[in-house]
Amino acid sequence: MDPRAQYVLLCDLCESDPLQYCCEHCDINLCTDCVSKHLSDSSKKHNVMPYHLHRKFIPRYSICVKHADKDCEMYCEKCVLPVCSICVTSGKHEGHRLTDVLEKLGFEKQSLKKDLEELKTRIYPRYEEMASDVQSEKAELETNYGNMTTAADQQGDVWHREVNAIVSQRKSDIEETKTKHMALLEKHSNEITHRMTEIKQVILEMKNILGTNDISLTSTYKSRNDEFNKLPSKIKVTLPSLSTPTINTEKLNEMFGSLSSLSVITVRPLLAEPRYTATIKTGYYRLLSVRCLIDEEVWTCGDNKTMKLLNLQSKLLASLQTKSGNLPTDIAVTRDGDLVYTDYHNKTVNLVKNKKIRTVVILQDWTPFYICSISSDDVLVTMVSDDGKQSKVVRYSGSTEKQTIQFDDQDRPFYSFGYYPHYISENRNLNICVADSSAKELVVVDQSGKLRFRYSGHPSNTKQSFDPRGITTDSQSHILTTDHSNHRIHILDQDGEFLRYIQNLEHPYGLCVDIRDNLFVAEHHTGKVKKIKYI
Template sequence: MDPRAQDVLLCDLCETDPLQYCCEHCDINLCTDCVSKHLSDSSKKHKIVPYHLHRKFTPKYSTCLKHADKDCEMYCESCHIPVCITCISSGKHKAHDLSDILEKLSSKKQRIQKDLEELENKIYPRYTEISSAVQTEKAEVETNYGKLATTADQQGKVWHREVTAIVNKRKADIVETKTKHLSLLDKQADEITHRMTEINQAILEMKNILDTNDISLTSTYKSRNDEFNKLPPKIKVTLPSLSLPTINTETLNEMFGLLTSLSVTTVKTLLDEPRLTATIDTEYIQLSSVSCLSEDQVWTCSLNNKTMKLLNLQSKLLTSIQTKSENEPRDIAVTRDGYLVYTDTRDGTVNLIKNKQIQTVITLQGWIPLSVCCTAANNLLVTMVSDDRNQSKVVRYSGSTQKQSIQFDDQGRPLYSSGGYYKYISENRNLDICVADRSASAVVVVNQSGKLRFRYTGHPSNTWQSFTPVGITTDSQSHILTADCDNHRIHILDQDGQFLRYIHCDLRRPLGLCVDIRDNLFVAECRTAEVKKIEYL
């Protein structure tokens, strides 16, 4: 096709011959032969005029929507619509701003032309530029992320080498520790073998004496049975473990964890029959809590008395201190430094007593403090309930600073019952946090990070008595002891929550519990207001 043909305007009907006329009403271009065909349609109004170069400026009036035989030659600025003369004369557009439709058309086309130029010359080129920049940036992203991945791989190789070195060092430490462990056991075995040899020698000598009438041998015989009856102490070597702290970037050594040293302790076994060794009369009406200051001195408090008493094993009053608010204390504990701590539920405080001076260390808002204990790190663990009694939690404090809050398990469920004021607390030797939750009829134990380890709800074989845990304490063997108040006994559990045995000793509604440094158990009896000292190991 001749490219010049693209400049020739053709008839809209036949689409072959050049146009020479146009119908203004129908807005159609016509050649000479097609004019008659177009006029043959008498259903429409036609106006045939010659086509000329200024055809594009010839206005095409729109037909009025209300008056079909009229063209809209005016524009109502108020209604923003084209109108005909009949619409104007009807009075519907009275007082409206009217303008000539051709003037409106001209101004509109000028605005369109301006918008077209802006789109073509400014806006679209900007989009083209931005699109190009995005494509360039995408290419740079691919390159830069490739570099990051390469850097990560290189760093990973460095870390792998360091981790491998640390693993090898830890394995060497394990072998060394194992050697020490076996050496301890070998030493004990040698001592036992040596003693057995001595016993066998003594047996032979005694048999020889019995088989002879030699008066000299018989008269010089000295019994060694008392010596042999003193069995060599049994030692317990706790297997070391790898501590696994939260990974950080300070040192790879700390990130991997350190091998703990050997822990050698004397094994204490449970007595078949626990023994009551002392009874302390507190002279309270009801007794709620007890905490050991020493082997023969205990702090005590009552839920209906504002005075806390320090007593010895002979029931002698050594010191008495009234609460700062003159409210009854809820619970007491003795710190590592030997200072007394107590909770005050009415004014929402935890208080420390030094040299008979009371210092408020914790003041709660929206929460009520219940029980308190002192940890191995000399922190305070406090159980508390919300003012509306709908929530409970355990909070760790270092001085007045909150360090940890324990309230929910991994599934977001509450660890502790919402109601009840009896939630005694203790930290075990393995740093587990143990709470006797009376309202839940359970002992709830979490690790030091607050992750639930287990719940103890009473001896599995006991299906007819309700379990009412109140006081709780732990000993050097990591036993957990809890007072089953309504059933007048103490449950002894191992550190994993397995029931071991009961302590009875004619207890009457035991509440608070504590142990001294020699693992003697002190029980605060609510009904008799007596503290009973019990030997159970």
């Protein structure tokens, strides 16, 4: 094979050393040693300059491996290789898509430049961010473990010499656990650093390719951006705690306390760009709610009395009309796959089991709105008093009311008044999350009903106020809520910190997440459900 088809551009004279110069008049590439030899030919005019300053495009055709006297001026897309004119006319590539090698070169370089730009500006900085996070956690590790060591010392000082051996043992436990913790983070850091090194190497190789017009080299380029786009899972190690119970001389070792083991949780990162993987046409003029039965099927309800079960191809699998013939206000799916719905008009909560509807809750003086099924097999229902002056959340187990969440510890109402919807979901940490559309905020309380936080939208949003409607949570304890008027979804962590938006939606309303953390969004005005991969 012609040496010019190799990965390094070589001198045209010696064909062994890398080129450094070119003679513009003679149209020849030269290495450092061959410059003087070339200039010794005084019969010609020469203009030797560094190769990187030579801007004239000179096609570097590869020599055909089967016909050594022919340049490969065409490229066979099916065979994925350059071919010469004899190869084309031989019939071996009949029916194959052939393109000009220079066009192929331009296309591949554009693709390569795009990958290079993505690696430099988007992928690699994310690795840098992850590496920085690990380093910060490692820096805090010494302080945290030092605090535990101090706690062990203080507890040991209260006791006397008979417990010194126990104190020493606990310190050893702490040191050993710290070593394991540090080793986990070090391993994770090394993995990230290794990938970063790979990316740097790929960037250098890509730059080398871009520096040549060698079609063979360029056409063999294979993008690894998809591989690098799949970021390593984050490692979240829960810091152990050292318990220090009251001294009991009869049970010194037990009462001194022990160090809990490391708890390692894999944190799945959010995708840089969410992917829309399916669109379901529901047929509703106004779509209100969507709930997952399985990851390939969803229940929906909208502007009529019929609730529909659809697959990802928009095929109607089942339909069900409300018992009263009224419009269902909201729907939920239990852990057993049964459907539950609220009926605003007759003030009921209804369970659908084996296609039979049973009314499980009949309210007096209150009107039910939105509902969610939770991990304990109970349901949470938001409701408003008939006079519109009170709002609350009620937990039901079957027909039994188990808990009411309405006021904080100073008897101030959590939720706004009036006949405005309050959408609801339970998080993995058992927090109860309500999207209060009238107050334009999320209200999150813990399992006992104590306020955790309120969220009123991202501070950068200055054009239009936060307009929350549907709300759901995922396996990573993220909180997702639709921002109806702003055509997007907000993603928060479990403590209410804003993480990012999901954009390009049309009046998103209800939403839910399946067991694989696929997001289903009901677009109110289009009547479509969109399936989105975001994690």
